Amino acid sequence: xxxQIELPEESLLPxxxxxxxxxxxxxxxxTVKDVAEQTRISSRYIEAIEAGxxxxxxxxxxxxxxxxxxxxxxxxxxGDVAAMVRAELNTAGPLNEERRQTYQPGDPARAPxxxxxxxxxxxxxxxxxxxxxxxxxxxxxxxxxxxxxAQQEAEEAAAAAAAAQAAAQAATAADPAGEVVFTATDDGVxxxxxxxxxxxxxxxxxxxGESYTIPADAERPQLWTGRPEALAIxxxxxxxxxxxxxxxxxxxxxxxxxxxLSRDLGEEAETTATDx
Numbered sequence: 001x002x003x004q005i006e007l008p009e010e011s012l013l014p015x016x017x018x019x020x021x022x023x024x025x026x027x028x029x030x031t032v033k034d035v036a037e038q039t040r041i042s043s044r045y046i047e048a049i050e051a052g053x054x055x056x057x058x059x060x061x062x063x064x065x066x067x068x069x070x071x072x073x074x075x076x077x078x079g080d081v082a083a084m085v086r087a088e089l090n091t092a093g094p095l096n097e098e099r100r101q102t103y104q105p106g107d108p109a110r111a112p113x114x115x116x117x118x119x120x121x122x123x124x125x126x127x128x129x130x131x132x133x134x135x136x137x138x139x140x141x142x143x144x145x146x147x148x149x150a151q152q153e154a155e156e157a158a159a160a161a162a163a164a165q166a167a168a169q170a171a172t173a174a175d176p177a178g179e180v181v182f183t184a185t186d187d188g189v190x191x192x193x194x195x196x197x198x199x200x201x202x203x204x205x206x207x208x209g210e211s212y213t214i215p216a217d218a219e220r221p222q223l224w225t226g227r228p229e230a231l232a233i234x235x236x237x238x239x240x241x242x243x244x245x246x247x248x249x250x251x252x253x254x255x256x257x258x259x260x261l262s263r264d265l266g267e268e269a270e271t272t273a274t275d276x
Contacts, residue, residue, distance in 0.1 A: 017067065017084035018052035024074035025050075039069040040181040040213060042237035046070060052088065058239040060089055061185035065232050068209030069183065078209055123158050130154035176258045178236020180214040182206075182223075186230040193255070196220030214255055224251035235260060 025035060032050075036043045045066055048056035054063045064082050071081035133154060182191070184206035193201040193212065196219050202212055214221050225231065228243035228250050235257045243250060254263070 016052050017081055017088060018050045020084075021067070021070055021074060021076065021081070022050040024076050025070075028074060030074065035070060035073050036237070038073045039066070040179060040211065040234065040237060041066050041069060042234070042239075045237075045239075054085070054089060054092070061230075062232050062239055063089060065183045065185045065209050069211060072209070082209070126154050126158040130158065175236035175238070176261055178238070178257050179216070180221075180255060180257050180260065181211055181234045182214075182255075183211045183232040183234075184208055184230060185232050186227070189227045189230045190225060191227075191231070192224040194222055194224070196222065218256075221255050222251075223253045223255045225249075228253075233260065 025032075032043050032046050035041070035046055039046075045057060045062075048054070049063070049067055049070065057063045057066065064085050067085045068078045068082050071078045185208060187208045189206045190204075191206060191212070192203040193214065195201060201215060201218055201221065206212070223243075226249045227247060229246050229248075231242060233240050233242060240260060243253060254260070
């Protein structure tokens with residue numbers, strides 16, 4: 001496959017998947033807002049993809065899934081676009097899947113909570129402990145060699161605290177009344193969405209890039225799936241953490257916006273290891 005999507009007047013096309021998506025959108029007379037409304041993807045992410053800046057997105061799976069959805073709206077081949085995104089990501093180096101978006105405080109709803117302050121304090125204390133341990137090892141290398149293990153543990157704990165802080169900031173920034181959209185990042189992702197009375201909302205095997213929006217009038221919507229790690233989630237257009245980072249069966253998982261933003265995966269869902 002060539003590094004250009006096959007379109008009329010190919011010689012005039014810009015290079016790179018982002019500029020080609022923008023070219024196709026403008027050719028159809030669509031604005032970024034039009035595409036955002038049809039895909040339920042934040043305009044900020046669409047602009048970043050069109051600019052070829054995938055570092056703005058939460059991770060590789062979001063980059064591929066979002067690009068496929070945009071390609072569908074601007075009438076480009078979804079498979080070709082997904083392949084080009086993967087190729088550009090491979091060239092640039094893998095995105096950090098654990099990275100979470102950080103936000104500039106601009107209103108009271110985005111101001112750091114007390115929990116974030118505690119996370120910050122813990123991270124600073126752990127970092128100082130790691131620096132002190134490293135100093136002792138440098139000054140007394142023979143006597144304190146075992147402290148290298150303690151230093152590594154302190155650094156890992158600091159990284160975990162920082163990741164938790166970033167995740168909490170992302171949850172704070174998302175709108176708890178926003179629209180919830182699930183997007184498959186792999187083919188053949190079986191899902192069943194149903195309400196609190198057990199009435200089925202949707203059941204299917206989702207293709208890669210396919211999305212489902214939780215109905216606004218659904219009472220206590222829930223999810224049952226065996227591939228939670230292959231479902232990208234946005235709330236009000238803002239990407240949040242997937243339900244899990246590995247294949248497992250999850251059922252009776254609340255998927256309304258408020259529950260997703262405040263969930264504790266260890267307590268809110270009944271999970272069992274999959275046979276696969």
